[in-house]
Amino acid sequence: MTRTFLLFAVAAVLGLALLFGTVLVLPLLLYPSLADAELTGVANAETRIQLRQAQGQLQNNARSTLLQVFAGLVVVVGGAATWRQVRVNRDGQFADRFTRGVEQLGSDNVDVRVGGIYALERIAHNSPEDxxxxxxxxxxxxxxxxxxxxxxxxxxxxxxxxxxxxxxxxxxxxxxxxxxxxxxxxxxxxxxxxxxxxxxxxxxxxxxxxxxxxxxxxxxxxxxxxxxxxxxxxxxxxxxxxxxxxxxxxxxxxxxxxxxxxxxxxxxxxxxxxxxxxxxxxxxxxxxxxxxxxxxxxxxxxxxxxxxxxxxxxxxxxxxxx
CATH class of the missing domain: 2.160.20.80 (E3 ubiquitin-protein ligase SopA)
Known part of the structure; x- marks a missing residue:
């Protein structure tokens, strides 16, 4: 249990580090900040400021888009994990009901046996694989x-x-x-x-x-x-x-x-x-x-x-x- 928790914690930390690294670094690679040398041809100081602000806005928009993408991935992964857990729980419930139904077939009480038979039919109806x-x-x-x-x-x-x-x-x-x-x-x-x-x-x-x-x-x-x-x-x-x-x-x-x-x-x-x-x-x-x-x-x-x-x-x- 402790080892599993530690592995999960390490994976979570690495995932968060990768997430923040991507959000911080990738926009800078896509839209690098404008250096003074790149603005030498722009004489107006106000225009240079506006260009730097526009480049910064592009970086922020890229970060916002990346965060939305990651948020969507988290929702998808969370939904998949939830669906898997629901499926596991459902399979477990069917297994328990199947076991109880089979046990009922061995009862000395005929009414209990009849109940077990119809319980198995219900499982077969809800679980085609069974x-x-x-x-x-x-x-x-x-x-x-x-x-x-x-x-x-x-x-x-x-x-x-x-x-x-x-x-x-x-x-x-x-x-x-x-x-x-x-x-x-x-x-x-x-x-x-x-x-x-x-x-x-x-x-x-x-x-x-x-x-x-x-x-x-x-x-x-x-x-x-x-x-x-x-x-x-x-x-x-x-x-x-x-x-x-x-x-x-x-x-x-x-x-x-x-x-x-x-x-x-x-x-x-x-x-x-x-x-x-x-x-x-x-x-x-x-x-x-x-x-x-x-x-x-x-x-x-x-x-x-x-x-x-x-x-x-x-x-x-x-x-x-x-």
Missing amino acids: RRTIQVVISSYVRNRSPWQAGLADGPEHPTPVVDENRPWLRIHSPDIQAAMIILARRPRSRDAPRLYLSRVDLRGLQLERNQLTDVHMRYANLARAWLPFTRLDDSDLKCTDLRRANLESAGLVGVSLCGAHLQGANLRGADLRDADLRGADMRAQHLAEAILTGARADETTVWPEDFGPDRRREHGISSAE
Whole structure:
């Protein structure tokens, strides 16, 4: 601390010395005082005095201009220093708020966890440079708090034998997970936004409407009875995902991978499945004929409703590897 102060003091003294030296010396170099030899041709004494005064006035004007310039520089430097300090303080506040928000995610109180989730969303809104990290933290929170370990030796049967119609909606059963998914679904879209990894998560009864979960990696997830009308899921990977009884009315599923997915009883009225990969999927959904299926790909393992034969599939523009 003492050494820093001494260095600052020395720098300040040198700066002041340079300032005063410049103000005193530079005007004399620009407008040198008139010597007697230079005024030998001026016979009138009063005129010689006026010329010396005029030269002195030029020097004073130069000093005044230099002082104004230095004063402007001081204001600029001071403003820059103030802005930097404000930025440092702001970053420090964001760091503290981020730390508190993450700590809240570990609380045993679900209300505190929900508060922490929304606090992180506020930070992401005000601090774009932290947005990517916060999205990763929240998606990791969903995976850890609501796992669906399908495919593991001790994991659940996937899909479950039946869809539990009596299970509460996610906002009631797990309000923190519902809040996290709402935040992820309304995150600002950008080219460098990270892809969300939500594979093997339990999102039964999730409720989202007119939101965006585009380009999401959600393999082997459980979205049975999810309420997702008008939600954009374009370019997402939903391989082997359980979408039974899900409401996907007018949902965006363009370019989605539904390989091996389960859509029995799902509402696909008006859903846009252009260029979707339906190989191995169970497409025994409701209102399938009212979905947009142009360019969708299927194979011999795709399961169709009884009234959705080859001719009808061709009418809908579905290509087949059969």
